[in-house]
Amino acid sequence: MLALHFGAGNIGKGFIGYLLNKTGYDVCFVDVDQEAIDRFNETNRYHVELLDDAETTETVSPVSALNSLNQQEEVINRIQHADVITTSIGVHNLHRIAGTLANALLQRITWNHNKLDIIANENAINASSTLQAEVEKHVSPEEMEEILSLVSFPNASVDRLALSKEGADYETALVEPFYEWVINEKEMGNHDLPPIYGATYVNDLKPFIERKLFLVNMGHATTAYIAFLYEEPTIQSALENPDIETFVRGTMHESAQYFVENFDVSQDEMNDYIEKIINRFKNKNISDNIFRVGRAPLRKLGQNERLSKPTQELRRSGLPTEHLTVAIAAGFLFDNPEDEESVKLQNLIEERGIEKAIVHVTGLENDDICQAIQNNYTKLKEKNDLLSIVNQ
Numbered sequence: 001m002l003a004l005h006f007g008a009g010n011i012g013k014g015f016i017g018y019l020l021n022k023t024g025y026d027v028c029f030v031d032v033d034q035e036a037i038d039r040f041n042e043t044n045r046y047h048v049e050l051l052d053d054a055e056t057t058e059t060v061s062p063v064s065a066l067n068s069l070n071q072q073e074e075v076i077n078r079i080q081h082a083d084v085i086t087t088s089i090g091v092h093n094l095h096r097i098a099g100t101l102a103n104a105l106l107q108r109i110t111w112n113h114n115k116l117d118i119i120a121n122e123n124a125i126n127a128s129s130t131l132q133a134e135v136e137k138h139v140s141p142e143e144m145e146e147i148l149s150l151v152s153f154p155n156a157s158v159d160r161l162a163l164s165k166e167g168a169d170y171e172t173a174l175v176e177p178f179y180e181w182v183i184n185e186k187e188m189g190n191h192d193l194p195p196i197y198g199a200t201y202v203n204d205l206k207p208f209i210e211r212k213l214f215l216v217n218m219g220h221a222t223t224a225y226i227a228f229l230y231e232e233p234t235i236q237s238a239l240e241n242p243d244i245e246t247f248v249r250g251t252m253h254e255s256a257q258y259f260v261e262n263f264d265v266s267q268d269e270m271n272d273y274i275e276k277i278i279n280r281f282k283n284k285n286i287s288d289n290i291f292r293v294g295r296a297p298l299r300k301l302g303q304n305e306r307l308s309k310p311t312q313e314l315r316r317s318g319l320p321t322e323h324l325t326v327a328i329a330a331g332f333l334f335d336n337p338e339d340e341e342s343v344k345l346q347n348l349i350e351e352r353g354i355e356k357a358i359v360h361v362t363g364l365e366n367d368d369i370c371q372a373i374q375n376n377y378t379k380l381k382e383k384n385d386l387l388s389i390v391n392q
């Protein structure tokens with residue numbers, strides 16, 4: 001069985017490629033990083049090191065790799081033969097592979113009548129549907145209908161902290177022991193293949209992807225943005241400060257109310273989930289740079305994203321958002337000259353002012369929330385004490 005995976009980065013290697021290999025697939029990565037591609041093809045393997053006390057290491061083999069930029073024909077050929085296609089290239093990059101996919105799928109459906117699932121594993125709501133919409137832009141409505149008679153884009157939620165070693169060590173992915181890959185079975189087209197090892201199949205993905213994005217990703221991004229203000233270099237060093245830990249826990253408890261209110265989940269279950277996440281973040285075997293975790297703040301502060309969406313939903317239900325509006329304000333202060341989106345965000349604030357920037361970036365419509373974010377932005381800038389801002 002052949003699995004074609006776009007994105008040989010942290011999640012590609014440490015999570016998706018690892019589980020596809022365990023299921024019995026030959027994994028072929030498609031990436032744009034030629035050095036990484038060469039390394040895969042030289043050794044046909046890589047290592048996955050668990051961030052546990054034993055530093056358990058497993059080898060993933062056989063693997064191969066192609067370059068999506070200068071090996072188009074080979075990539076198109078593999079898309080036609082693949083049994084499953086997956087991605088983890090970043091949701092903002094999905095449009096970059098859509099043209100190649102469209103071209104290859106049109107060729108594939110003329111001769112290969114096996115059903116195909118294409119699963120985008122990105123931190124976003126319905127990333128596979130986003131990829132489908134991008135593919136749609138490259139074909140006529142009739143061609144898309146033909147493609148969709150054989151090809152499906154099931155949505156998924158992926159949860160595992162995956163990072164790399166310092167320097168360009170293409171051969172080793174570092175991952176926490178925990179993982180959760182949840183796939184919407186109702187949206188799958190091919191039910192004949194063996195289930196993916198370690199994956200969970202559900203009929204309703206919404207509670208899973210939202211729980212992941214609005215608690216794990218929200219909490220992680222919040223820690224990074226607050227850590228930046230406290231000049232802490234890593235998520236772990238930041239969470240050693242009890243004020244930061246208390247604050248991050250506060251954002252999660254606010255967000256959790258959205259789930260208690262809207263899904264079949266109890267307060268106790270949410271409390272347990274929150275404590276597990278905080279312990280994962282504090283894993284003493286991880287040293288996670290805040291600029292990696294906080295990267296791309298324009299995306300993370302966006303309308304349907306980890307911070308703004310739960311805040312909007314909670315306000316709609318009249319529930320508290322005191323912590324979340326501070327976390328959003330901290331996001332607007334995240335200033336990393338090496339991060340393209342952070343630079344754009346700071347320029348936007350400079351050019352249009354913080355008030356307009358908040359509305360523009362978050363899409364939040366409620367005047368009270370926007371005002372609260374703006375007030376908190378000023379207080380954080382003046383270096384007011386974090387917990388006192390929340391309690392004012």
Ligand SMILES: NC(=O)C1=CN([C@@H]2O[C@H](COP(=O)(O)OP(=O)(O)OC[C@H]3O[C@@H](n4cnc5c(N)ncnc54)[C@H](O)[C@@H]3O)[C@@H](O)[C@H]2O)C=CC1
Binds near residue numbers: 031033124
């Ligand atoms: N690292 C983590 O802990 C987690 C990451 N994710 C999600 O997984 C996705 C990937 O994240 P990471 O693996 O951390 O990022 P990464 O930066 O380590 O890997 C992304 C890979 O995609 C490649 N890429 C970019 N554009 C491409 C293109 N057009 N064609 C082929 N390859 C391309 C890059 O060269 C890179 O190797 C993101 O959407 C992220 O939100 C989800 C859960 C956890």
Ligand SMILES: O=P(O)(O)OC[C@H]1O[C@](O)(CO)[C@@H](O)[C@@H]1O
Binds near residue numbers: 090159216293
């Ligand atoms: O592309 P994004 O959204 O920054 O996703 C990567 C982040 O998501 C996480 O899985 C959880 O917050 C982190 O490990 C990682 O920093």
